[in-house]
Amino acid sequence: MDRISLLQGIARIGVFVSLLMAFFLLTVKTENKLANRLFAWFFIVSAIDLCGFFVLDYIQDYVNLVIFRWTICLLAMPLFYLYVLAVCYSDFKLKWKHLVHLFPIVLVNLVFLPRLYLASDTEKEIFEFLEQMPEIYFIQVLIELQYVFYIVSSFLILKKYREIYLENYTNPSTSTYKYLFQMTTVFLIAHCLVALKNVLRYSDFRQLFLWLNVVVGSVALFITCWLVMKALNHPELFRGINSKLQLxxxxxxxxxxxxxxxxxxxxxxxxxxxxxxxxxxxxxxxxxxxxxxxxxxxxxxxxxxxxxxxxxxxxxxxxxxxxxxxxxxxxxxxxxxxxxxxxxxxxxxxxxxxxxxxxxxxxxxxxxxxxxxxx
Missing domain, CATH: 1.10.10.60 (Homeodomain-like)
Structure with missing residues (x-):
């Protein structure tokens, strides 16, 4: 019980800090408003994901809401990827083609639609063991594949950004590259812990899984606080480059x-x-x-x-x-x-x-x- 209480306390603080960061990004005065808005929505999605540690007791009777909360995390990495693009390229704008990043969450919800969303209340009672459903396995595999794709894509963007900057500018804002590189690396390490936790979920190491939940929650809180401090200390951190520049x-x-x-x-x-x-x-x-x-x-x-x-x-x-x-x-x-x-x-x-x-x-x-x- 103490461990669960500790995890819920960490999650509550994480949600509060994430929403505080989102509020800061949406209200701070800056030229790059698009990047801030994308990152704000990333934190809002993260807050929704984190709140799962303590709100499930209140919404477990609403299976549709539980399922949707599970799938909302599929928006996190596309938002982060678009944020990196918006920071690196000063002329970046959202276009209709970027709707393709919604494909995973749309696909997942369409998979669940016939069996869950349209099921009667009586039918939904059979889903007591939600985590053991094949649909949940599908979500977890898709999340892992999506994470790898967007992390690799983000690193490739940063690599090209640095090369173009060195070829076209002097005194480049190296803090931009370092900040985004550090952030992407930290997200990669953190997700490795999440992946390990998900593997242990289905193993005999149940106690280790429960403690790793606490570690993951603590890491998420640390990362969020670190990003808040970065934003507060460097509200005008970034200077983008023109996306039309070539190597x-x-x-x-x-x-x-x-x-x-x-x-x-x-x-x-x-x-x-x-x-x-x-x-x-x-x-x-x-x-x-x-x-x-x-x-x-x-x-x-x-x-x-x-x-x-x-x-x-x-x-x-x-x-x-x-x-x-x-x-x-x-x-x-x-x-x-x-x-x-x-x-x-x-x-x-x-x-x-x-x-x-x-x-x-x-x-x-x-x-x-x-x-x-x-x-």
Missing amino acids: TKDFLPEENEVTKEIISNKDEFVSSQILALKNYMIEKEPYLDPSLTIQELSNQINIPVRDLSVLINHRMNQHFFDFVNEYRIQKAMHILKDQSKSQLTVLEILYEVGFNSKSSFNTSFKKYTNLTPTS
């Missing part, structure tokens, strides 16, 4: 004998472009702009952005992010060696050379010099 490798022609010959003939021209670009970086110092993008640099030197992307990311074999930050670090080293500027702090120097965060500056400085700025 350089996606629009480079495949190498064959013809393209190799063309590339060979262009080597001299490419070398002159690289030299002109390097001279421009040294003379005009565009890297001092902390928000410099490859599009802006393209406009300044009158080279089409696609050509400039190929030049830097392919010909010079550098991400645009690394290319620009290398000049910033060289400028910072020059300032550090200048005795007339010895009174400047590291923070003042990093802002002067175009960085906008100390962590980004320290990481780049160590990468190019194998030293720290204070060494």
Whole structure:
């Protein structure tokens, strides 16, 4: 009884915190309202799922409601997946095609419809052992397959997001990538515990299953509180990228004998472009702009952005992010060696050379010099 009371207490707190988070996301002022609304609905769905630990005693006579509460969790991962898309891509909008994500919950409820939803009250009394019904097994298998699909899809989105950012932006909001990557990883680990719990449900380890319920509830509460703290500390955390941006490798022609010959003939021209670009970086110092993008640099030197992307990311074999930050670090080293500027702090120097965060500056400085700025 103590264990059940503990689990119900944890679940009640989890539901409260989830709904609090949803309220915060729906009311906080931000440019990315769609992402916040999707995440708010994710927390609302999570709250409905968590409340199952303590509301079943009140709704067990309403089989239709019990079944629907079981199936509502099939909306959680599609909402999270769409949230990741909305955060990563600033121009993301919901379209009719996204209704396909409702297919699992619609399918499940159609499977249950003939046997449960339309059954008479007398017929529904036979479903005392609901968890042992084949339909419930079907739901659990579908949930596992759905989870794998959306977790893998989310990781692939984040991988592409990071690559595009490095090729097109400087001082990217790495906190966005880290936050979403950490969140997706935590969800993956948490669901592994849920999957283990569901396996133990049908084993002889009943006591272990009951204790694992408490662990899962505690983990869910911890994750929810962690996300609340992240949101409160970083209400404007994200900066999305344009979904129309492509990786350089996606629009480079495949190498064959013809393209190799063309590339060979262009080597001299490419070398002159690289030299002109390097001279421009040294003379005009565009890297001092902390928000410099490859599009802006393209406009300044009158080279089409696609050509400039190929030049830097392919010909010079550098991400645009690394290319620009290398000049910033060289400028910072020059300032550090200048005795007339010895009174400047590291923070003042990093802002002067175009960085906008100390962590980004320290990481780049160590990468190019194998030293720290204070060494």
